[in-house]
Amino acid sequence: MAKLRKGVFGRLNSFINNHIIIKSKNMSLFEMQKRMLKIRFVEESIAERYSEGKMRCPTHLSIGQEAIAVGVCANLNKDDLVLSTHRAHAHYLAKGGDLKKMIAEIYGKVTGCSKGMGGSMHLIDKSVGFMGSTAIVGNTIPVAVGMAKGLKLRNKDAISCVFFGDGATEEGVFFESLNFAIIQNLPVIFVCENNLYSVYSGLEVRQPKGRKIYEMARSMGIEANHGNGNDVVEVYEKMLKAKDNISKDKGPQFLEFDTYRWREHCGPNYDNDLGYRDESEFLKWREKDPLKNVLDSSEFKSYIDSLKDDICEAHLFAENSKYPEYEEFLEISGIKK
């Protein structure tokens, strides 16, 4: 496999040529910051409008967690494949998924990326290698390993990458998937977004005290690393290293990033009043905003303005789109051919 993969610089060059990040480091950071801004504003727009009752599906926002999605995906080409979870908006957008189609999907419209069959938890945009997200905790992890198996078998010069939360590492399938990826030396990167919570349950009732998820993964036989998930540069660099490792045939890679979800687990509101976590904890993490100094930097003003237009347009597009016809539903579900 090693000989078939281009070296990391080759890949990085082609990547740069794809204009996803620009040549100098600062510029690439600039581009990543723009992507984070995009996610933040899109999510805020959903939060703002959710109570209108037009987006009628369970919706898990990524506000506060933008840096991981962006730093990871900044290292991926279009033909690298990504899978995600119930909390998928950031990953979808960071991988380059179509904004209008995502918003339309959340509105349940036929113009949505899943034709309205999936909703917020089931996003897909294969044209950019975003291969899907699902609503069952942990169950895309083996699917990503299977994609890597296929890529390797077909000698494709691409990797597979899967995002999941700290909660997903409690599912047996997580371990089973890592084990197989290691045995068959598959080109897959596991990205764990540790935001300390699974719904309203803190880590203390779900995992042993002092557990380091990445160390546990490492002891299974996978190269594992850990970092600050609210620092997009750190994420970017750790991901770059992981991808480099794969191209050097060091096998599958594991990354854990610490982060924090700002709003309620599911839905548009803040929920610190519920008492399952301390307001002070929230405030501490809000201080570590991945978009600190970016949001109000004059550098991004014109970008933000155009972004807002795009987002408005996307909502408008979604609202004006049609629901799927029942006939179409019957066809997609295989009832009518």
Add this chain to the structure above:
Amino acid sequence: MAKLRKGVFGRLNSFINNHIIIKSKNMSLFEMQKRMLKIRFVEESIAERYSEGKMRCPTHLSIGQEAIAVGVCANLNKDDLVLSTHRAHAHYLAKGGDLKKMIAEIYGKVTGCSKGMGGSMHLIDKSVGFMGSTAIVGNTIPVAVGMAKGLKLRNKDAISCVFFGDGATEEGVFFESLNFAIIQNLPVIFVCENNLYSVYSGLEVRQPKGRKIYEMARSMGIEANHGNGNDVVEVYEKMLKAKDNISKDKGPQFLEFDTYRWREHCGPNYDNDLGYRDESEFLKWREKDPLKNVLDSSEFKSYIDSLKDDICEAHLFAENSKYPEYEEFLEISGIKK
């Protein structure tokens, strides 16, 4: 919990009083050797008679693996609870299970320990704390954790212990079970019998090279140890230590022991001719026979003679017993009340 448990010496004393092992170390070894002999001869008798076609159920023999069962169970009281797998004969006998009832179960007779409903893979003798064995790889592991939860909740001064193979550590439920046992600090000992194979599949196609199962377990947050599973004294001591740790409130314990299955995975024969493992590997392990120097030691002659009688009697008992009545089956399955 700690205050409710007796110290290790208290427990050891009551244990000695139960006459399971005798006071001096040598004597305890002697008793353990007798138990290993018992298992060996019982298993040999099954192997010898299996082809008669009267024991009509899948049967997995423990020959070569006796030391783990005996060394572990020598540390357990009657009210300590054990669960096992498809390969359960050794565990059942080592825990003190009734020989006649086991043989009758394998013959499918109503006098069997499971009234003929379960066969070789479903043994139980609750009177000695052998709580069951099942035919699905890995699926008694969480059950053992649940028993420990119950014991702890009810302040019982007893522990739960589960045997399983190297293959079972590939099941997600294995990790899930360890995780919960650690979180709730439950009195359970996980005993992995690593015999290098799962059916005809060697470790190399199932687990990463260099994987140490006990180290992987340790990284989850459990105290873990490892030893030569063919040395009954080593097993005994490591188990003693593990039990001691539990009574000192160090939480659940994990033990991995290396061993080797002599005969075919399922059934009475040798199968080295199949070519899935080297005859030389087999010979090397047979050299490490846990019963080396015991089998032909004159010390055990009279014991072996009486053992043979017991075993013959058990087979006779089984053969002469009746099959369950169909009515009884309907009652047990809940169809008739």
Add this chain to the structure above:
Amino acid sequence: MRKISFAQAVNEAIDMAMSISDEVITFGLGVPDPKGVFSTTLGLQDKYGNERVFDMPTSENAMTGIGIGSSIVGLRPIMVHQRVDFFLLALDQLINNAAKWNFMFGGDNNIPITIRLIVGHGWGQGPTHSQNLQSIFSHIPGLKVVMPTTAYDAKGLLLESIFCDDPVLFLEHRWLHGTEGEVPEKDYRIAIGSSKVIKPGKDITLVSLSYMTIEAMRAVEELEKEDISCELIDLRSSSPLDWVTISKSIKKTGRLLVIDTANESFSISSEIIAKASMEIFTSFKSPPQRLALIDAPSPTSFGLTSTYYNGAEEVFAKVLEIFDQPSKPNDNLKSDHSHDIPGDWFKGPF
């Protein structure tokens, strides 16, 4: 009598069971959290402590085995999952262990576990958050399957389930949690395997279950005005089936419509219709019928769910059809709120 919600009735049943017997424990994702599994577990941890009432890791399979193990040593665990769909991870423990433990060890090895499974509905829950899997569970010998409709039944059946010595799957439809009904404060039990004639009638037997019984009740009232007298039976449990009540009713009415919340093929409706056809074939004045979901996954879009799901209008129409009467619209059956929520108070997302 005092009226409380279905969710409160569930909460009260657990509370009562836990106070009756310290063998009862309850756990599941979110059990002690501020939402308390749609309010059904609120307050329990405070009252009974965190050894008996606890949260769990997202480890559905092991946690089911842990429940089984705890019941082997004498506990009566109540496990809960916010969606039945998540429980698919645990079917080895359910089917290979819980359902068979007592049998495969020759009896005297009961597993008294109760597994509460919430069935989602509407608000774009979609294909993996609103499945109705009662038929799958009912097919497995050794399991009991309970699906209460009213708050009254929820309490009585849950108490019975908890103290029943077999594994019980207790399915709660999300849209029932907010419904209210008269519920005695005392301890009472309702036998598993007994259905309930909600309304006697003479022209047709309607066998319905869970949330669909609410819809059927509305339809039955309107059908009365059309001179069709329906006998409405709320199934309450699918395993065991209350064949005595059902067959007696069909013999009386000569007609049968089974109403199920699940995909129609290989469903509860299949079994009831098959059993009736095999055993009391000659009682039928017209072919038995069913009203269930088409064999497609639940769609997410608001634009699809209204057609996909059945309600009182569809029950009404189906019964008219059975009596060869022309279809007619019935304004009384129109809902006063969006079709994808149980009531206007519901603002999403769950």
Add this chain to the structure above:
Amino acid sequence: MRKISFAQAVNEAIDMAMSISDEVITFGLGVPDPKGVFSTTLGLQDKYGNERVFDMPTSENAMTGIGIGSSIVGLRPIMVHQRVDFFLLALDQLINNAAKWNFMFGGDNNIPITIRLIVGHGWGQGPTHSQNLQSIFSHIPGLKVVMPTTAYDAKGLLLESIFCDDPVLFLEHRWLHGTEGEVPEKDYRIAIGSSKVIKPGKDITLVSLSYMTIEAMRAVEELEKEDISCELIDLRSSSPLDWVTISKSIKKTGRLLVIDTANESFSISSEIIAKASMEIFTSFKSPPQRLALIDAPSPTSFGLTSTYYNGAEEVFAKVLEIFDQPSKPNDNLKSDHSHDIPGDWFKGPF
């Protein structure tokens, strides 16, 4: 024509599929081992290499997901489990992912995975090694369920399954592996959802599946001598059901007996009988009937399995009963070997 065994036919189908398309891979516990999953996978690894043919860890759930993932990027995986019972660990991947992937992403996202599941029988396999779970799978929209009886059908249906774009559960009864039949060497396909009239007849329709069709064939011959002409339909797949063939036959004969290998309640037999009763009720001259296992787990003891399982004698007796004829013993239907093995060549343990 050349005769080969059912197991060889399966092997040949996989071999042929792998040589037709390098998209086909096959894996499962023991696939490349010396026994080759009851000979069905022998020789494949030598021929196609260990990247396309491989063993796996005992990780049924993840491996199913891995199969799904590989099919997303264009492979056609064939997974196998030595017992269907083990596959209960993987129902999340099967039901929440494989069955729904194409649907929940709006189509154009097919998952062409074939999952071979071996159904155990006899020799004390007992409660967790001989379940028949076809009805569970058939209830789930998005899955296809295939159960071949003959070597001929095994090859044609397996090839069709492998190249079918939907997830297919391919259930092989252990007792069929050794049976022989005429099998063309060429590539041929049999449509999923088409049943087969094995023997035309006019008095009663027998719908049977998998191993029970073998038993039914023997019974049908003897019934002929009793002047009862049976039309025997081998179901071949339960999802989709071949309703055209079945209903046509019932309309002709006016009688129906469904023969299933599974526990009777909520089974394939329930659905077929329900559908017939709903749709062609008036065709029946006598109530439809079924012959399946009682609703108890499979016992282990040799002393119980003979009564528990049905065979040609029970089919014979049941049909006589349907025709109100007195039961009579039939020596030709007695088996010449123990009831718990497929033939005298079988010496255990699997």
